[in-house]
Amino acid sequence: MLNRALPSFRARRTVATAVLAACVCVGVGLLFLLFAGNREAELAQVHVTDAWNRVVPLIRQGPLPPVLPRGDVEAIQVLDAHGVVAASTPELVGGPPIATFRADDRNVRATRTLCPPHGLRGCMTVTSYKVYQPQGVWLLYVVAPRVPWYGTTADLLFVVGASLAVTATMTARSFRDLTRAMAPVNAIRAELAGITLTDLDRRVPVASDYQEIKLLAETVNDTLDRLETAYTRLRRFTADASHELRTPITSMRTHLEEALLYPRDTDWPKMTRAVLAGVDLLQMTAADLLTLARLDARTSLHRVPTDLCRLVEAELERRTYRKKIVEDLAESACVDCDRLRIARVLCNLLDNAERHAASRITVSVRVEGASVVMAVADDGAGIPAGQREMVFDRFTRLDTARNREAGGTGLGLAIAREIAVAHEGTLTVEDSERGACFVLRLPAYDACSAVRAG
Known part of the structure; x- marks a missing residue:
């Protein structure tokens, strides 16, 4: 049909x-x-x-x-x-x-x-x-x-003539005004129809005759800006991901091919441990990529009122660390959050601090006005002021931290930043006397009585 x-x-x-x-x-x-x-x-x-x-x-x-x-x-x-x-x-x-x-x-x-x-x-x-x-x-x-x-x-002819004249005039004016009003819309449609992945920098014309159409064009251009940024980010992320995945795969392939060529000279336990280390890295990278995909999709959070101090205490008691952990926790600091996601932020920040700390890591939780602040600081080399935002980019490793033996997939801080944003909070690097200090700020929750970390 x-x-x-x-x-x-x-x-x-x-x-x-x-x-x-x-x-x-x-x-x-x-x-x-x-x-x-x-x-x-x-x-x-x-x-x-x-x-x-x-x-x-x-x-x-x-x-x-x-x-x-x-x-x-x-x-x-x-x-x-x-x-x-x-x-x-x-x-x-x-x-x-x-x-x-x-x-x-x-x-x-x-x-x-x-x-x-x-x-x-x-x-x-x-x-x-x-x-x-x-x-x-x-x-x-x-x-x-x-x-x-x-x-x-004469009265009848006058009425008929006046009615025809008024109807024709209003119809013509309506057609003219609609043609003028729809011209920018047609221009926007034509420009959008010509935009492809190869020219995402094109923008629709912004007409100033009508406020509504002007706002429409500006909104479309803002959407195209976000689309171009997202596509550029996705393309860079895809390239970085393929590179990050290719490296352990190439390393494992090299070990396996070398073992097959020289089976008698191969230290099989050592080779197996090397391959398993590559598999572990691949597994961590795939898990982090899946987490980022879910965060990008803005999946719903399972929020419950939580005492962040108790949550941090429970997480620090559950794990063991090679560096000394110093706790500076308030008596109570209540937030409305997804406990598993915030625990993931803490773990990522602790893992990052442990890789770069010299001997000590400080974890503090306090209440500042309408915000609850959690800070994780290390006594390592620190991060230059001009590179503090770069560490939150995906697959970013600074020059002082490019050694793969330090571990990590390059996605931990990016995941932590996305979780903070999903909670209407922020995650930044702030000044400290020594080393790097990562600060998570979340909106405080009023009803903190009888709240447990779980």
């Missing part, structure tokens, strides 16, 4: 504007025509009343001329008590009575529409008046044009 092309936004809005304008014009036009029709009907009745006022005194007081002036009505005819035409306007002279109806006994006036009255053409409104005379009841017929509900033809 073929998909039918959807109508454009501009076409739908233009048609909607035209229909709305037409409906409004029809409504207003009908009201105007009803008003005009009532006005013409009232005017016709005024003319009939004027004719009655002119002729009745002539009937009662005399003399009644046989030919009456027409005035503002179509025709006038007077019948005496015997039903004989006594007077009329020129067009009815010598003719028969134009009508035979009269008002009933309770009224002196009756009105009917005759098509046509005798001696005249077309449908007209005839009003019959009873005039009481000594010799009997005389009849006065006054003929006026029949007034349609819309008034006059």
Whole structure:
């Protein structure tokens, strides 16, 4: 089944504007025509009343001329008590009575529409008046044009013309404005359609005519900036990951090929330990890559209120370290966190400190205002100020720490930074008297009573 092309936004809005304008014009036009029709009907009745006022005194007081002036009505005819035409306007002279109806006994006036009255053409409104005379009841017929509900033809033509003009004008203005408004959107769409992985530096044009479209273009450009940054980061990460994985694989392959070439000269236990060390490194790297992928996907955290001091104490008691650990913990420091993730941050910071410390590692937890601060400091060589942000890049090893014998996958600090960000916190390197000092700051949690590290 073929998909039918959807109508454009501009076409739908233009048609909607035209229909709305037409409906409004029809409504207003009908009201105007009803008003005009009532006005013409009232005017016709005024003319009939004027004719009655002119002729009745002539009937009662005399003399009644046989030919009456027409005035503002179509025709006038007077019948005496015997039903004989006594007077009329020129067009009815010598003719028969134009009508035979009269008002009933309770009224002196009756009105009917005759098509046509005798001696005249077309449908007209005839009003019959009873005039009481000594010799009997005389009849006065006054003929006026029949007034349609819309008034006059001129009123109808005016309303139709004005409605068409207003509808056409509003439709044209709507089409013009929508075309002008949609032009930047079409430009944005065209630019987005041309962006590929090879030219992620392209940006959509920012129009300044409409605030909403300007904000849309700026948002799209911001999204493209983030996309370019993420793609560049992913490409660099992929290259680094392939390099990091290739190195242990190459080392293991070399050991195995050398053992196969010289089986009798090979120290098999030593070779096996070397291969296992490479496997361990591969396993740690794969696990860290999986952790980073989950953090990048912003998987949900299992937050629970936790006393960070108790969590640090439990983690330090669980593990053994080659360097001396100095604890400086507050009595209580409560945070709302994922315990396993924060424990991973502590372990990564302790592993990094142990690789670079000379003899001692200091772990402290304190409360500073609305934040809980955990610091891990070592007494090693430290990190230059210009390189303190670089250590959080993935697969980054500073020149003083490139020796692989120190261990590590180059992802521990990057993972720790991502976990801190996921908790609305920060992880930075701050100044210290000696060595490096990594500081984790997390939002403090108020309800700290009865909270255990678990």
